[in-house]
Amino acid sequence: MATVDVETIRERVNADWDRIVEVLSRKIALRAVSAEGITGEHMKRSAQFVADELAKVGVDARVVQSSNPDGTPGAWEVVGSRIVDPSAPTVLLYAHHDVQPVPDPADWDTDPWTATEIDGRLYGRGSADDGGGLAMHSGALKALGDDLKVNVRVFIEGEEEMGSPSFIPFIEAHRDEFASDVIIVADSGNWAPTIPSLTTSLRGNTCLDVTVRVLDHPVHSGQYGGPILDANTLAAMLIASLYDENGDVAVPGVRADEPIGGLQRDLDETQMRADAGIVDGYRLAGTGSIASRMWTKPSVTVIGFDAQPIEGSFNVIDHEATFRLSMRTAPTQRPEEAQRALADFLVAHAPFGAQVTVTPLENGMGWAMDPDAVATRDALEAMEEAFGVAPINQGQGGSIPFIPELQRLFPSAQVLVTGPEDPKANAHSPNESVSVEGLRDNVIAEALLLAKLGE
Template sequence: MTGEAMNVETIRERVNDDWNRIVAMLSDKIALASVSAQGITGEHMKRSAQFVADQMKLVGIDDAHVVQSENPDGTPGAWEVVGSKVVDPQAPTVLLYAHHDVQPVPDRAAWRTDPFTATTVGDRLYGRGAADDGGGIAIHSGALHALGGDLPCNIKLFFEGEEEMGSPSFIPFLKAHRDEFESDVIIVADSGNWSASIPSLTTSLRGNTDVDVTVKVLEHPVHSGQFGGPILDAVTLSAMLISSMYDSNGDLAVPGLESQEPVGGLQRDLDEATFRADSSTVPGYRLAGTGSLAQRVWTKPSVSVIGFDAHPVDGSFNVIANTARFRLSLRTAPAQDPAEAQKALADFLVSHAPFGAQVSVANGENGMGWAMDPDCKAVGVAEQAMSDAFGVTPVNKGEGGSIPFIPELQRLFPQAQVIVTGPEDPQANAHSPNESISLSGLRNNIVTEALFLSRYAQ
């Protein structure tokens, strides 16, 4: 492409002129209550997808449309939004990703506002999906509108309808629509920034896997007075087994689970006081593990007990539990194969059965981690765009969570440069009550993406 990139002042002015439309669009999106957990094939999800497609037509993607995906077993899948715009066959192509489904709201009483009515309080817009990932849709919409007829690169869209459900039909859909994903750069707007005023690229994502563990000590429950002492109950044995995974510092001590340093180097460690406040740790709790706080969250493995089957306290009686079952969620280092980590964890648990109890492990699903290429062209252009839009140097960061489709995209399109951005910040409360988005941060994110699209093609 020839020609000059647009300057930041012009783009910011265009975004400001378009601001009321952007906020209204995000507010309307929140009101659609596109909760994929209520059925990815439902009419509410089709309605959400059509709304997003219509909005993308308004900003120049004339062929934006809705397509229903298909699950691996051939059953109907999620409603997806796809589209493209070719400005020059010789220009680079950028794929814009976001998802239009949102998390459920299990407890409306925990919200200070109606979760499906957009409510502005100060600089923040509250509502389910305001940040995750209505904000991502708003970034793409605002950036395309700001560039308008000055768009210098080709655009492809993929807005997913089942990200919050683990994307079961994503790979079949991708393979069936390969041409709609072929691109030079993929922008995944489903992450966030260091803060509302400090931008970030996401440098890495941990992988994930889970296992269900059953601990058995007796063929049936027995009286705790008659047999207690020589025989420990299965819940106690489970606690012993879980604790055996850790050393005295709280680091995982499971052979075969890998750690790595923050990708691209650690620019700034996480602030412990902020981390404690955001996570709501109780007074006196000592953070587990060693190394930088960022490494512990971003690139070292972690295990959480996310489910436990045991007799409830109410209605309990004096028997020794013969079995117990619990589920472990393992977050893996970005570069480790999750199947390899899953096997290492399962082998450890079986071999460390306390007091010879029977331990069996059922393997769950695996999701690969991902690491950014810090030296690719797209990263350099994106970092400069962030610096110009926000007025401060970006502080890149990893994420402790997992987005398994990103490594799948990278695997299937190895030539594409993937950058992960997004509208969230530490106060966004994505997946939690009182989800919100910083409006000033959203505005700067839109300017950033418009600058990137304008400059990358030069």
């Protein structure tokens, strides 16, 4: 049985709720947009605010500036610890204090930098991603107080929204401050505001540029059109060859996984179509569950294409076309392996013998949870006690490269990915928000999880 029961924790969180909301509201107002400069004073202020708030709940927190791989100054990070017993398990709590930009405040229904509660949701940039994660950590530690039976380390990152360029050098330089038995990454979300989730997997990612060349120079389409296809058409043929008749990626050597830990509930197609804004009549590509197609099977997307704009176009056969592919890889496949398979396929399937050259770009490893770990069981039990319903685990189609890097650096640690987001959160988009009741239950769930891990 846990050190403290769910009702005790719920009472403590309810009593502390005004403070938790105030912390989140003040954090939103700091406008910690890392895209405006990760070394800026606004980011330093944000980090210091987080450190000060963590100190109020017993964490010996401080602000440290990281260094980029080239030695230049990096992001303002928050690190700290609360050691209750050197022989007790150690838990690392992760979140990030930087937020996405707001390109046009007019797209919002509220002031993006003023926390505003409407119909049970708190609106504001960073309310969910990842101010909600910070609120979870602060509220859980406050709720446990002297009942905390695990050692806690914290790492609150200042550049997650910029791709974490100094993440690895910083961790390696502070390895002792991150060594832990369990790592809780509070930067994901729930199935719904009232249904909790553990994130079971993240797809990896790889990118490459592809150039298709058919001529040394453009030629007149009336004179040569017919036997010579333009490079854009050849590129389209090459892209189409990546898929079979069902729309599944058909590249040998590119693997597909099934949902990690089994599929408890598939995604609702009607809701998914509405959320994505899919046009009427479009048939979803691929086979198998929608969840597997979005979480654990590979996908290839053309994210850039260099071609002659319509404005100024004339009757010539383009001699060369270049496009950029972004591939999401199965959680358990090395992205370098998938990238090589994709590159080999593209060269081997050059339409009509056109010249195809491939330039490999960045890779990011995917991640899969250990569904059988004790920490996983504890997390699921804590969530069910806090929310009052059984969790529905879910994968994520996107990539968070630092999570597999954490797992690589600390292979014996169990990684749990949680968070306060839900399908209505609009993270990275206008009208970002977090469910008030969902966040409250997330705080309770994290406090219960820390209690269970201390048994």
